[in-house]
Amino acid sequence: MTLTGPRGSYDALLLVSFGGPEGPDDVVPFLENVTRGRGIPRERLVEVGAHYTAFGGVSPINQQNRDLLAALRADLAGAGVDLPVYWGNRNWDPYLADALREMRDDGITSAICLMTSAYSSYSGCRQYRENLADAVAEVEADGQGPAPRLDKLRHFFDHPGFVDPMVDSVVACVERLAADGVASPRLVFTTHSIPTASADTSGPEGGAYVAQHREVAALVAAAAARRVEVQEGWDLVYQSRSGAPQIPWLEPDISDHLAALRSDGVPGVVIVPIGFVSDHMEVVWDLDTVALEDARALGLPALRSATVGTDPRFVAMVRELVLERVGAAEPRSLSPLGPMHDVCPGTCCPNPRGERPALCQM
Numbered sequence: 001m002t003l004t005g006p007r008g009s010y011d012a013l014l015l016v017s018f019g020g021p022e023g024p025d026d027v028v029p030f031l032e033n034v035t036r037g038r039g040i041p042r043e044r045l046v047e048v049g050a051h052y053t054a055f056g057g058v059s060p061i062n063q064q065n066r067d068l069l070a071a072l073r074a075d076l077a078g079a080g081v082d083l084p085v086y087w088g089n090r091n092w093d094p095y096l097a098d099a100l101r102e103m104r105d106d107g108i109t110s111a112i113c114l115m116t117s118a119y120s121s122y123s124g125c126r127q128y129r130e131n132l133a134d135a136v137a138e139v140e141a142d143g144q145g146p147a148p149r150l151d152k153l154r155h156f157f158d159h160p161g162f163v164d165p166m167v168d169s170v171v172a173c174v175e176r177l178a179a180d181g182v183a184s185p186r187l188v189f190t191t192h193s194i195p196t197a198s199a200d201t202s203g204p205e206g207g208a209y210v211a212q213h214r215e216v217a218a219l220v221a222a223a224a225a226r227r228v229e230v231q232e233g234w235d236l237v238y239q240s241r242s243g244a245p246q247i248p249w250l251e252p253d254i255s256d257h258l259a260a261l262r263s264d265g266v267p268g269v270v271i272v273p274i275g276f277v278s279d280h281m282e283v284v285w286d287l288d289t290v291a292l293e294d295a296r297a298l299g300l301p302a303l304r305s306a307t308v309g310t311d312p313r314f315v316a317m318v319r320e321l322v323l324e325r326v327g328a329a330e331p332r333s334l335s336p337l338g339p340m341h342d343v344c345p346g347t348c349c350p351n352p353r354g355e356r357p358a359l360c361q362m
């Protein structure tokens, strides 16, 4: 029931994710939860609301987390690691506070958190940790005893369990393009754009968000190039830009970049969504609906490679990270930036709106 090692001891794993609407009536309240106090223009919210509405008001993310939860439970059981797994979201039901109440009522005193975000940034790290602090405060205000103590697993961008499944999918896409007569495509790696100010302050020394993505892109490109023929060189591009137009966000945007590649005479592209762990809205809308349609309109052959989802290697990675966290396994990481820390320096990935309480930091 309690997993103990030289570095720590936990009696549960908590899957911490973003959350998404599960029906048409959820869309507006969900968007209000996500964007409260963030200065997102109304037109952008109407636009994003329409993406959800096009999918019946249902985000794919919750079912993907249910699938991941089931896969994690099966993997842990199969490996003889007796650790219950809970699930809570930042922005939609089941909320983090509800997960913490359930854990408290089950007698859990200490849990290790997996955030479904592979890279360092305010949005992908500190914001989750602030939401954990808020949830703990909310639950402790019940007056029914302490919430579980929470630690986090490190960002896993350069773990083989995250990288290797993406390589296989890129190879499969290159082979499919070749079968259609498109040889040596260009690899276009894509991730969520964030404000350049957040990118500049991400990680302990700043610049971690882009640096980590560049490492992953280089790793995937090199591994793929050992197995299939791809164009030399690759690109890192950005998608799903939000915020006010006068605030700079990371560029180039994927759609602009596809047009530029077409003009350069690139024979085809594989779009590799390294910024996302499963096929959530940014993937099924911004890539599969918009970017692939843009490519078609340009006459540029394009395929989108898979996210890791519930690939058994990714699921096993989570178990490995938990064992690593208690000191019972050696950390594995493929880039010189890793293995990433799991207790954040108090100053990294700062909140652009000022300091707030956050967990899992020094």
Ligand SMILES: CC1=C(CCC(=O)O)c2cc3nc(cc4[nH]c(cc5[nH]c(cc1n2)c(C)c5CCC(=O)O)c(CCC(=O)O)c4C)C(CCC(=O)O)=C3C
Pocket (backbone or CB within 6 Å): 018, 019, 020, 021, 031, 034, 035, 038, 040, 044, 045, 048, 059, 060, 061, 116, 117, 118, 121, 123, 124, 192, 193, 194, 195, 240, 241, 242, 243, 275, 279, 280, 281, 282
């Ligand atoms: C870096 C990053 C990740 C990856 C790390 C991680 O996974 O956490 C991520 C994930 C996600 N973002 C998601 C959805 C949204 N993100 C928004 C807004 C924003 N995202 C930002 C960044 C990121 N976001 C930022 C800087 C904003 C601006 C507002 C703010 O500063 O907070 C908005 C508001 C509307 C809009 O403006 O787009 C929505 C609806 C969903 C759910 C998808 C689904 O339903 O399948 C997921 C997984």
Ligand SMILES: [Fe+2]
Pocket (backbone or CB within 6 Å): 192
């Ligand atoms: Fe987002």
